[in-house]
Amino acid sequence: MKTVKIVLISVFVLAIAVFFNREIITLKIMERTIEKNLTSNLMTNLPDGLHVYLCGAGSPMFDVKRSGPCTAIIAGNKVYVVDVGSSAAKILQQGRVPLSNVEAIFLTHFHSDHIDGLGELIMQLWANGTRNTAVPVIAPRGVEQVVAGFNLAYQQDDQYRTAHHGETTMPPSGSDALAVPFNLTKGADGLVVYEQDGLKVTAFKADHKPVDPAVGYRFDYKGRSVVISGDTVKSDAVAKFASGADLLLHEALSQELVMFINKRAKEIGRDNVVKITLDILDYHTTPVEAAETAQQAKVGHLVFNHIIPPLPVSTLESLFVAGVDEVYSGDFTLGKDGTFISLPVQSKDINIEELIW
Numbered sequence: 001m002k003t004v005k006i007v008l009i010s011v012f013v014l015a016i017a018v019f020f021n022r023e024i025i026t027l028k029i030m031e032r033t034i035e036k037n038l039t040s041n042l043m044t045n046l047p048d049g050l051h052v053y054l055c056g057a058g059s060p061m062f063d064v065k066r067s068g069p070c071t072a073i074i075a076g077n078k079v080y081v082v083d084v085g086s087s088a089a090k091i092l093q094q095g096r097v098p099l100s101n102v103e104a105i106f107l108t109h110f111h112s113d114h115i116d117g118l119g120e121l122i123m124q125l126w127a128n129g130t131r132n133t134a135v136p137v138i139a140p141r142g143v144e145q146v147v148a149g150f151n152l153a154y155q156q157d158d159q160y161r162t163a164h165h166g167e168t169t170m171p172p173s174g175s176d177a178l179a180v181p182f183n184l185t186k187g188a189d190g191l192v193v194y195e196q197d198g199l200k201v202t203a204f205k206a207d208h209k210p211v212d213p214a215v216g217y218r219f220d221y222k223g224r225s226v227v228i229s230g231d232t233v234k235s236d237a238v239a240k241f242a243s244g245a246d247l248l249l250h251e252a253l254s255q256e257l258v259m260f261i262n263k264r265a266k267e268i269g270r271d272n273v274v275k276i277t278l279d280i281l282d283y284h285t286t287p288v289e290a291a292e293t294a295q296q297a298k299v300g301h302l303v304f305n306h307i308i309p310p311l312p313v314s315t316l317e318s319l320f321v322a323g324v325d326e327v328y329s330g331d332f333t334l335g336k337d338g339t340f341i342s343l344p345v346q347s348k349d350i351n352i353e354e355l356i357w
Helices: 002-020 022-039 088-094 118-127 143-153 155-165 236-241 255-267 271-283 287-297 314-320
Strands: 049-056 070-075 078-082 102-106 135-140 177-182 191-196 199-205 215-221 224-228 247-253 301-308 331-334 339-344 351-354
Touching (some): 049 224, 070 088, 070 215, 102 191, 135 143, 143 155, 215 236, 236 287, 255 271, 255 314, 287 301
Parallel strands (some): 224 247, 301 331
Antiparallel strands (some): 191 199, 215 224, 339 351
8 A cells, every 4th residue: 555655646746747847848859859850761771672652642632641642662772753742742751751862753644633742842852852953853745834834933932042041052953843754655555764773664654534645654673563553544554564563553433432422412512523523433443443453464462542532431441442352362452641562672572561640
């Protein structure tokens, strides 16, 4: 009994000490957090390989677990960003992806949800990534207009930052992006759009009509491979370029769940939502169709990406993937912001973890 009293008194004294010193304790915690944020690096202990970090697994619809489309591909010690949806720069930093290692940006097409974070990312690569040269933005023809628009929109901001922080800290040469267009001609069987440091990136046509051009990408590095479908209906092109890949990141839309939104929109008189939710059914792939593509291509692992509609609770996630395991014999993951997949070179392992949720 005496021991219990001593423990209770000690806890009480400790609670009082914490209460009266809470500001000092909070600042100490903040100090350690700042140090961790400035020094911690996702790539520090990664084995050589091809690694994938979802910096945006959602769509234009608001989803608490999924921001606008963004995928970071890590090959060796370099980072390549595919599509730059809203919050891309923040989710990259939240996952401790070093912006200084970003080598290039790839775009699958120019829908707003795939490019609306581009201006912020370019600025963050300059300020926090300490770039002193323009970051390449590799994409189909039309990217020249997109990049020129963002460069122009941020021109005054760039001038303010250089004037305030100085050219040594914020050199004008690093403030912009550089458009690197390519052209997939009619009938082309894919096109190698980047090949350097052991990494080969091949673009292939995606079927996202009326959006044209639209592409997907295959990344090959030292025997490991990742394919990003881009926005598309079920496509033989995706199956072809995903053939034998370790990992397929495929967009997916649940028609059943979207039609729940459509039904409710009709009931409350939201005619614009009714029309849009009907229209989007004809240029996306269902989860089961994506799984059929993965089975046809014999990919090692399927990750659902660009998730439509939002899935804020786990029950909806189960409904989203209903029927997938009936058509695909491999493992699959329902992507969310922070999903990280590691494909080390020295083995055929596929390691998956959640970094921020």
